[in-house]
Amino acid sequence: MPKNIKLAKCAGFCYGVRRAVETVKKLKSDNPDKNIFVLGELIHNSQVIKELEELGITSLKELPEHGNGICVVRSHGxxxxxxxxxxxxGFEVFDLTCPDVKKVQQKAIELAKNGYYLVIVGKAEHPEVVAIKANALQFSNNVIVADSIQALLPYEQELKQHKKAGVVVQTTQMLSNLNSIVSYLIPVTKELVIENTICGSTSARQSEAKELAKASDLMVVAGSKKSANTTHLAEILSGITKTIHIETADELYLYKDLINNAQSISVTAGASTPPNVIDDVMTKLQKF
Ligand code: SF4
Structure with missing residues (x-):
């Protein structure tokens, strides 16, 4: 019997990533004589980074003391x-912070300004979270980052004394994580403001993939292992059905038995996975 192989509608580039990749390419073609740099990698995908380098767009690991040209701030902010x-x-700044990330920064600033003890639900070392925290710290020192209840426990007394707390969320977090942190905070605080800032693109991708997983023997998640939204996606789906997380189609052969034994397979991909990677995965799967 032929296998039933489906591709999720929300697989691949979100609008923030598409906007960043298209804008930076246009920036180079509009300014062929200028150096164009991106502070950090524009997206978590080595093929896209290579393509940008071939166009003369350089990723900077660190900001040099002196330089000239345009320096792009990526979607993480x-x-x-x-x-x-x-x-x-000495650079001109070109800000490509995703509008959804800007919204989280604004909400964090408002809560900090209004005297709320700010809890940022996310991974402390993720660049998006680092920037949200730094924006809020301009207005208050009562700012913490937590990706689990465990991470909040040392602050319980401080939170109780402060009485009012505000929550914002890294755009690519899992809703279940926000829910568990909020349940912990409710009895600890007198006033709790929750800003669910998980972005629409992340929510739609996760919801659709969950529905597909319920009806599939195997889920294939394509995208970088460095990408927060892709790894979260694989984590969520592995709780529903057998799930494999691959960076490129070449890794499919590692899971030959799983694929051969599955009758219905669904494919999804993270927000930074380019269309050609998804096409390759679909083509190789259909050949199995
Ligand atoms: S995942 Fe959401 S917040 Fe992040 S770049 Fe994409 S649209 Fe923007």
């Missing part, structure tokens, strides 16, 4: 201090 440093180094 940066702290106000980094924006200043880019200008001081």
């Amino acid at each position: 940066e702290s106000p201090e980094v924006f200043e440093k880019i200008k001081l180094a």
Whole structure:
């Protein structure tokens, strides 16, 4: 019997990533004589980074002390201090922070300004979270990042004393994580404001993939293992059905037996997975 292989509608580039990749390419074609740099990798995908380098768009691991040309701030955003440093180094800043990430920064700033103890639900070391935290710290020192209840426990007394807490969420977090942190905070605080800032693209991708997983013997998640939204997606789906997370179609052969034994297979992909990677995965799967 032929296998039933489906591709999720929400697989691949979200609008923030598509906007970043298209805009940076246009920036280079509009300014062929200028150096174009991106602070960090524009997206978590080595093929896209290579393609950009071939066009003359360089990823900077660190900001140099001096430079010239245009320096792009990627969709994760940066702290106000980094924006200043880019200008001081001699670059023009081109801000490609995703509008959804900007919204989280704004909500975090409002809560901090209004005296709420700010809890950022997310991974402390993720660049998006680092920038959200730095923006809020301009207005209050009562800012913590937590990706689990465990991470909040040391602050329980402080939270109780402060009485009012506000929550914002890294755009690519899992809703279940937000729910568990909120359930912990309700009895600990007197006033709790929750801003569910998980972005629409992440929510839609996760919901659709969950429905597909319920009806599939195997889920294939394509995308970088460095990408937060892709790894979360694989994590969520592995709780529903057998799930494999691959970076490229070449890794499919590692799971030959799983694929051969599955009758219905669904494919989804993270927000930074380019269309050609998804096409390759579909083509190789159909050949199995
Ligand atoms: S995942 Fe959401 S917040 Fe992040 S770049 Fe895409 S649309 Fe923007």
